[in-house]
Amino acid sequence: MQLLRPLFGLAALQHSAHATQFSFSTPTVSTSSIQWTDLTAPPDANATSQLIFDAVNAVLQHWPHTRYRNGHTIIPGTVPVGTLLYHGRQDRELPRTPEWTSVDPEHSFPFAGDSTTDANTTAEGCWQHTLVTTRPLKVLYFDGSSAANIKEGGTLDMQDLLIWGKVDPARWVDERERLDDLCAWGNDFGLDGFVRMEMDFEIMLCDFSQGVELISTDYLAALWSRHITPPLQRHTALSLDTTSSADNLSGPNDRIVADILRFETIHAGSWHNQYPGDTRFKLDLTGLVSFYDTTLAPSLIPARRGKERWDHRPAGISATDLTAVKARVGEVLTRGPDSDGSGIDWQASFHVIVDRYADRLETLAYLLNTTTPDTVSERARLIQTQLRIMLTPYILYTARPTPGRSSTASDSDTWALPVWKGCATKHTAHIHASPTLQSRMTVSERLLLTALDKTNREICRVVVKMWAAGVHAGLDPFIPLESDDGHATTLALQDSLRVVHDWRADADRLMSWLDWAVWVKCRPACGVEEMCYLPTWPFFWHEGRKDERWERPQPRCIRRFEPYSQL
Numbered sequence: 001m002q003l004l005r006p007l008f009g010l011a012a013l014q015h016s017a018h019a020t021q022f023s024f025s026t027p028t029v030s031t032s033s034i035q036w037t038d039l040t041a042p043p044d045a046n047a048t049s050q051l052i053f054d055a056v057n058a059v060l061q062h063w064p065h066t067r068y069r070n071g072h073t074i075i076p077g078t079v080p081v082g083t084l085l086y087h088g089r090q091d092r093e094l095p096r097t098p099e100w101t102s103v104d105p106e107h108s109f110p111f112a113g114d115s116t117t118d119a120n121t122t123a124e125g126c127w128q129h130t131l132v133t134t135r136p137l138k139v140l141y142f143d144g145s146s147a148a149n150i151k152e153g154g155t156l157d158m159q160d161l162l163i164w165g166k167v168d169p170a171r172w173v174d175e176r177e178r179l180d181d182l183c184a185w186g187n188d189f190g191l192d193g194f195v196r197m198e199m200d201f202e203i204m205l206c207d208f209s210q211g212v213e214l215i216s217t218d219y220l221a222a223l224w225s226r227h228i229t230p231p232l233q234r235h236t237a238l239s240l241d242t243t244s245s246a247d248n249l250s251g252p253n254d255r256i257v258a259d260i261l262r263f264e265t266i267h268a269g270s271w272h273n274q275y276p277g278d279t280r281f282k283l284d285l286t287g288l289v290s291f292y293d294t295t296l297a298p299s300l301i302p303a304r305r306g307k308e309r310w311d312h313r314p315a316g317i318s319a320t321d322l323t324a325v326k327a328r329v330g331e332v333l334t335r336g337p338d339s340d341g342s343g344i345d346w347q348a349s350f351h352v353i354v355d356r357y358a359d360r361l362e363t364l365a366y367l368l369n370t371t372t373p374d375t376v377s378e379r380a381r382l383i384q385t386q387l388r389i390m391l392t393p394y395i396l397y398t399a400r401p402t403p404g405r406s407s408t409a410s411d412s413d414t415w416a417l418p419v420w421k422g423c424a425t426k427h428t429a430h431i432h433a434s435p436t437l438q439s440r441m442t443v444s445e446r447l448l449l450t451a452l453d454k455t456n457r458e459i460c461r462v463v464v465k466m467w468a469a470g471v472h473a474g475l476d477p478f479i480p481l482e483s484d485d486g487h488a489t490t491l492a493l494q495d496s497l498r499v500v501h502d503w504r505a506d507a508d509r510l511m512s513w514l515d516w517a518v519w520v521k522c523r524p525a526c527g528v529e530e531m532c533y534l535p536t537w538p539f540f541w542h543e544g545r546k547d548e549r550w551e552r553p554q555p556r557c558i559r560r561f562e563p564y565s566q567l
């Protein structure tokens with residue numbers, strides 16, 4: 001959130017009710033054309049299913065969106081009745097124009113200023129407004145670090161495209177106009193505000209007199225004995241640099257106070273790091289719109305080509321595609337009650353897949369990279385057992401190679417194809433089979449179903465391929481192979497080495513394709529006095545510190561109390 005003050009002028013927000021109905025007439029998702037013939041065929045390089053999968057999986061979570069700040073997903077939602085919102089400032093005025101609110105007071109407090117007097121002994125200081133929602137607020141969520149003002153960082157692309165039709169690098173800190181224009185645009189849809197993320201989650205509230213009630217205006221005791229430089233002047237919030245000469249009008253504790261304010265803000269953000277994220281927002285995934293949707297925004301396919309995920313930008317979208325995206329966003333914000341979707345809990349459905357594989361794949365990667373047990377053939381057997389365990393629900397009794405044809409190459413994988421198909425289709429086959437669900441699904445839900453299916457299909461492809469290779473190598477304890485002369489085969493050391501080598505390559509490729517944030521951890525794990533941290537805007541703005549670690553955030557442990565670590 002950029003600190004916007006002083007604030008004058010009343011923005012009268014009208015909540016217009018839209019009841020327009022839209023018929024979503026895309027063709028039903030068909031599985032009949034899907035091939036289950038080649039375990040070696042990797043996914044299309046232009047595919048984005050795994051990225052859409054990851055966006056759904058990462059909704060409202062701080063960690064993944066601190067890592068990939070360049071958001072691509074817009075989701076409508078509500079903030080339920082009874083949610084507390086905070087707004088800290090240096091005077092007791094309630095904002096009369098669109099302004100920020102935080103959901104955690106730790107994020108609001110640093111903006112409340114000091115509680116001393118200025119040079120003219122005018123009382124100025126540490127005011128905190130606490131508001132509560134009195135009806136469900138209608139909000140729009142932008143994923144990524146969508147409140148971080150990073151020039152050319154992609155964080156603001158979606159907002160700027162929606163309101164200004166283009167991303168103008170010169171307007172990266174134009175927060176006043178951005179918010180005013182977002183609210184003016186959102187007024188047509190009855191939007192009360194916008195959910196964004198930076199050090200923590202925030203709601204940019206369009207009207208402090210609509211849907212919220214002021215509970216209290218408190219003059220808090222500040223930790224601080226002087227003013228915080230307004231972020232808009234420095235392009236950072238919480239820019240408390242005690243080394244700057246203009247800033248040292250103060251006592252010896254300032255460094256500590258600055259550290260406390262900084263740490264506690266990201267500390268509060270870290271409470272929402274992992275699934276289920278910040279549960280105070282209720283997002284409606286049946287209205288999800290993604291810039292990774294290759295049907296909706298095909299112009300971004302060539303724009304992403306050759307670029308790493310860090311560098312994907314919605315900004316490269318064509319005018320035609322942007323018109324389509326805006327129309328889609330308009331549709332989901334004006335849907336009637338009849339088009340609220342299938343009733344499937346997509347968040348839970350996606351998370352089932354992540355639960356089933358995140359930890360198992362991580363263990364697999366560990367086993368592939370360890371030297372315990374110390375003989376490669378013992379390790380190979382251990383890993384093969386893990387691969388089998390992952391696939392147990394899908395390995396039918398009949399899934400075994402024909403005796404005598406076991407040790408030949410990939411054309412003998414045919415016996416394993418039903419395991420792949422079972423693994424890849426069991427979670428959603430009932431959706432494909434149900435005409436009722438099919439007819440109720442929104443366009444967004446079809447996108448979600450495809451993302452779920454394709455991501456799951458690829459996980460299953462690779463795991464089955466690995467398992468089948470182990471079976472062929474005679475490593476599977478439950479499918480002992482017999483050689484042509486009827487004796488059990490003994491595995492040569494050379495074969496184990498080759499199998500493990502291939503497995504490692506397969507597992508590496510799969511895990512980098514999935515690229516799940518749950519695997520991004522501090523290694524070794526942080527101590528009790530520490531917290532795992534990803535470099536977070538705006539703390540990497542200090543001169544001379546813009547290195548790769550901030551561009552492509554890597555986790556590290558920081559201290560929870562004095563002496564604080566540099567962020």
Ligand SMILES: *[C@@H]1O[C@H](CO)[C@@H](O)[C@H](O)[C@H]1NC(C)=O
Nearest residue numbers: 117118119120121122123124
């Ligand atoms: C103090 O008051 C003078 C005269 O009213 C004004 O010009 C000046 O800006 C004030 N200083 C501060 C720090 O508010």
Ligand SMILES: *[C@@H]1O[C@H](CO)[C@@H](O)[C@H](O)[C@H]1NC(C)=O
Nearest residue numbers: 243244245246247248249250
């Ligand atoms: C700020 O601190 C520096 C170093 O301690 C000192 O030289 C300077 O005079 C101080 N400036 C003010 C405005 O107090």
Ligand SMILES: *[C@@H]1O[C@H](CO)[C@@H](O)[C@H](O)[C@H]1NC(C)=O
Nearest residue numbers: 044045046298301302303305
């Ligand atoms: C990927 O996208 C590029 C650029 O749009 C296109 O030329 C290429 O044919 C696509 N590849 C596949 C496998 O669809």
Ligand SMILES: *[C@@H]1O[C@H](CO)[C@@H](O)[C@H](O)[C@H]1NC(C)=O
Nearest residue numbers: 365366368369370371508523
């Ligand atoms: C593999 O193990 C080595 C040594 O323990 C470690 O440094 C490296 O980070 C590991 N690589 C992966 C991908 O886990």
